[in-house]
Amino acid sequence: MIRIDSVTKRYPDGTVAVDRLSLEIPDRSITVLVGPSGCGKTTTLRMINRMVEPSEGRILLDGADIQAQPVNTLRRSMGYVIQNAGLFQHRTVIDNIATVPRLLGWSKQRARVRAAELMERVGLDSAFAKRYPYQLSGGQQQRVGVARALAADPPVLLMDEPFSAVDPVVRKGLQDELLRIQDELGKTIVFVTHDIDEAIKLGTMVAVMRTGGHLAQFAPPAELLTDPADAFVEDFLGADRGIRRLSFFPSAGLELQQAPIVAIDADAGRLTARTSADTPYLLVTDLDGRPLGWGEPRALTAGSIRPEQLIPYGRPFVPGRDSLRAALDGSVLSPTGWAVAVDGEGRAVGVVSQQVIGAAIRTAHAEGRDDAKAGG
């Protein structure tokens, strides 16, 4: 565990970058430091590997003061990923990744074997091994950056706005990849970002910092969205806090209806049988069970249903995998107000109305409050 104990960083000109900050960073999870520029988040991160020395206070790694060991030994035990990757432009991809193992005295051969393993882990084709950084896209460079940080299998990973300089699509891919790698490796990750959405997506714990190096709140993301400590945190979280919080509620418990689902070849009798007062629409699927769209029962003629005339069904969600947010999103996207649930293969497994989703949200909120009470 990394314990930041009442640490202050004051520069000679009197600026205070970090002000009596105390944090306990749990092992094998992602702790995100988030805040506006000038809040001291990068300074805090850099104090953990002593690229910045604190003016007061101390930092403990597994109970021992980080000052106790030689600085370069400490740094080699912590992977570091930086914005724009910071690759060595004069070295090939594989030699970049092999940097720390080579510093630790591994043979060239062993370091390269290890580097090749890591390329695979971060999803880089082995064809990139002999290329130079200029031949890679920003996203690929950042993957090399992550592989390089992981090369010597350090228990701690420090990440300083690693995904800020890539476009949103690539960023999402890198975030998903990081979560996947973290599932496999279970590192203690300290992640700095100014993007609250990134913090909420990646963090097991999120430390919101405010200008002047103060800690505003340190909490799991769901709690942050439910109970912002003050106006600053609330403001920093931005709009749609309630909707975003739904990401933390599972959709597994939603009561799905199967009755209003008909295949495109359904006969008149079946169409009538499936129609009832509380299902104003029928979901038409293809012969494999994949949704095509909604239709009003009166407008559907058995044997001649035309997919292009159906009402769009929005975006389906996968119960269990997706959150209530995805379910609600699906229901508001379709003009019918109903969301479609599908299985992993995209076959419709049920439909659910906004009313039912709304009730599920209220229940989840109530349970969340009970948990909060029980917990503290």
Place this chain on the structure above:
Amino acid sequence: MSGFFDIPSDLQNTYFGLIGLHLREALIPVLAGLLVSLPVAQLCVRLRWLYPPVLGVTTILYAIPSLAFFVVLIDYTGQTETTVMIPLSVYSLVVLVPAIVDGVRSVPEETLAAATAMGLGPVRRYFQVQLPIAVPAIIAGLRVATVSSISLVSVGMLIGNQGALGNLLNDANIYHRPELAVNSVVTTAVLAILADAALVLVRRVLTPWMPKESTR
């Protein structure tokens, strides 16, 4: 043009001998300049305040006429090649120091931060990261220094035929053989062009990591 390569006997040298001498008198100073510039430049990178005064000093040294250098040096090193090469070494600093400083400073901030964070100490950082990345800038500086040094060697003729190919200019005058002057100018220019091309080649071999479109 029968006498074009017919070198007057007072030079006690062949045409190719003169070329060898010229290259030696031109290139050793550049090499010496490089050896001095590397630590000076590194000092300027580490101590920012030092850079402007160092630049000022190299510029002032560059402004001293070589003749003045000769007058002073001749008491110590006599009418020798060394007397020619010392000012040339000093002149090369005005190009090499800023080239190396700019090259080392061109290493991106995040590359340096990453190197530090990976546990590379200052020495490793300099030799494994800063210096290799500065190679294109250093070679750009070497190209200018080398070409100018090759052309400057000729002034050595002023202190008794120490100007290698430049001595031919003097001989052209003494013996009324203008073709020797042409020989001197053309050969010196060709040497400069070849040396420059060789440095470009060295750059290409040393920097396979440079984007191709910026290769000249």
